[in-house]
Amino acid sequence: MATVSPAAERPEPGALPRAALLVGAAILVLAVASFVGARYGLLLAIGLGFGIVLEGFRFGFAGPWRRLIRERDPAATVAQLVSIGLVALAAFPLLATHGQELIGAHAPVGFAMIGGAFVFGACMQIVMGCGSGTLVNAGSGNAVSLLALPFFAIGSFFGADHLLWWTSLGTAPTVALSGTTGLIVTLAGLAAVSAFLWWRAAPEQRVIPRRLWLAAICLAALAIANLVVAGQPWGVVYGLGLWAAKGATALGADLSASSFWGTEANMERVGASLLTDVTSLTNLGIVAGAALVAAWRAGLGAGIPQLPARAWVATVIAGFLLGYSSRLAFGCNVGAFFSGISTGSLHGWVWFAAAFGGAFYGIKLRPILGLEPRT
Numbered sequence: 001m002a003t004v005s006p007a008a009e010r011p012e013p014g015a016l017p018r019a020a021l022l023v024g025a026a027i028l029v030l031a032v033a034s035f036v037g038a039r040y041g042l043l044l045a046i047g048l049g050f051g052i053v054l055e056g057f058r059f060g061f062a063g064p065w066r067r068l069i070r071e072r073d074p075a076a077t078v079a080q081l082v083s084i085g086l087v088a089l090a091a092f093p094l095l096a097t098h099g100q101e102l103i104g105a106h107a108p109v110g111f112a113m114i115g116g117a118f119v120f121g122a123c124m125q126i127v128m129g130c131g132s133g134t135l136v137n138a139g140s141g142n143a144v145s146l147l148a149l150p151f152f153a154i155g156s157f158f159g160a161d162h163l164l165w166w167t168s169l170g171t172a173p174t175v176a177l178s179g180t181t182g183l184i185v186t187l188a189g190l191a192a193v194s195a196f197l198w199w200r201a202a203p204e205q206r207v208i209p210r211r212l213w214l215a216a217i218c219l220a221a222l223a224i225a226n227l228v229v230a231g232q233p234w235g236v237v238y239g240l241g242l243w244a245a246k247g248a249t250a251l252g253a254d255l256s257a258s259s260f261w262g263t264e265a266n267m268e269r270v271g272a273s274l275l276t277d278v279t280s281l282t283n284l285g286i287v288a289g290a291a292l293v294a295a296w297r298a299g300l301g302a303g304i305p306q307l308p309a310r311a312w313v314a315t316v317i318a319g320f321l322l323g324y325s326s327r328l329a330f331g332c333n334v335g336a337f338f339s340g341i342s343t344g345s346l347h348g349w350v351w352f353a354a355a356f357g358g359a360f361y362g363i364k365l366r367p368i369l370g371l372e373p374r375t
Contacts, residue, residue, distance in 0.1 A: 021292050028288070036275045042229050043278055047285015048292070049222045050234070054136045055290040057215035061130045061333040065121075065359050073205040074197035079212040080338070085190045086220035087342035091227055092183040095343060104343030105233040107330035110171030113347060114354045116159075116328030117336065121355030123318040123325065124333070125362025126369065131236035131332030134322070135283055139290030143304045144371075147312065148319030149240075155323025156241030157248065160260040166328050177344035186344060223342070230278040233339030236286075237326045239279030245270045311370035329355075 025048055033041025054060055064076030095104050107113070124130040127148045129137045134152055137145030177185055198206060226234045245261050249270055255261040261270065274280045326332040329351055331340060337355065340348025367374040 018296055021295055025288065025292055032275055032281075036273070039229060040275055040278075040281060043226070043281040044285045046222055046226050046229065047282035048289040049225075049285070050132065050219070050282060051136060051139060051286040051289020051291075052293055053215055053218045053222065053289075054132060054286070055140055055293040057211050057218070059212065059215035059219065060133045060136065061337075062124045062128050062133050062359075065356065066125060066128075066363055068197065069360060069363060071205065072200060072202040074194075074201045075205065075208045076212055078194045078197055079208060079216040081190045081194050082213075083216035083220045083223075084338055084342045085187055086217065087223045087227075087338075088183060088186050088190075088344075090224045091233070091343050092178065092180075092186070094224075094227065096179060101231055102227060103232050104176060104345060105235065105331065105335055105339035105348070106174050106176040106343065106345040107336070107340070107347045108167075108171045108174045109347050109350050110167055111169045112166035112328040113171070113330055114350060116166075116325040117351040117354035118358040119321055119325035120329055120332060121358025122362035122365065123321045123358075124355075125359050126318040126365055126371065127315055127322070128366075128371075130334070131240070131322070131326060132286060132334050134319075135236065135286040136290040139287035140294035141291075144307075144315050147315050148322065151316050151319030152323040153240040153244040153247075155320040155325075156237050156327055157244035157261075157323070159324035159327025160238075160241050161258050162324075163327055164259040175346035177346070182344045186341065189349065190341070223338070226282065227343075230282075232278065233335070233343055234282065235279050235331060235335035235339060236283060237323065237332050237335055239277060239281075239283040240323060241327065242269060242277060242280060243274070246274070308370040314365075314369040314371065 029041050029045045032044050067073040068077045095102055129145050134145045134149050138149045223234045336351040366372045
């Protein structure tokens, strides 16, 4: 008797189930808008858009960097840089004219920031997901990311709590480019890096597929919308740490003595609804958007891979380090690299270099840790 693969047994979703997915997403957005406010409903919709674009176009950060390092394929990484440039074209003028209402993703460069970015770059290759990537993969049912995500949140919580000590080791003043000159320098830097990657690419890899162009444009449009509606650039890490902080207080922890969580602003956020935190809303939207796309494709829940015990232990540790290191580095691929560079912060460029260096080691560690076959 012929055997039937699980993929063949899985029925294709019909028009009615797909329509139900869209209606459900719309109801969710309208419910948040009705109970909390139109701004928050719009932010959830933007988050859904992020998740749909990232999962729908198979667009991310960890995978493209891996292909660039291993296969000299720069297409998706160059598409990231194009997307950052498109955001910068809007963000620089917006920050210049609406500096009272909008803020950039600006942070100082320091020893802890560089080290944190390096560790993050390694760990994101171990679990094959950065901040947004872990959310997307968890939403689409990836077992490794589902395990890594809660430890990412816990790591972000503790990293924020220890941030003051780490920054005391040495931090330079914050440098943020601005105005027309800053925009030109940023665009020139993005163009120079893209040209270098293109020059270093294998000849057969010097083509950017249409889906990557579309993804870059859509992601840029959503990031600009996030800046305007949220009043700040797209970020991920703070929201995850806030989830852990809420969990800690629910278990009876007193965070008032924390140098980070004990501040008035953060204590207010810990006590308030997640639906009023702009980063949490977009994070939740990313997970839901990715789940929507996976369900649309009838691919939600791909099953648990057969991995050795050391791989699951490595996932837990790497997940925690992703959260911890990203707090020290003032963001992940989204908050530091994407949003940092697109709003003129020097730390975004330093983060990119340090995290990319870490990615080389993370790729080498994956087979050692049992997360992929040895070659």
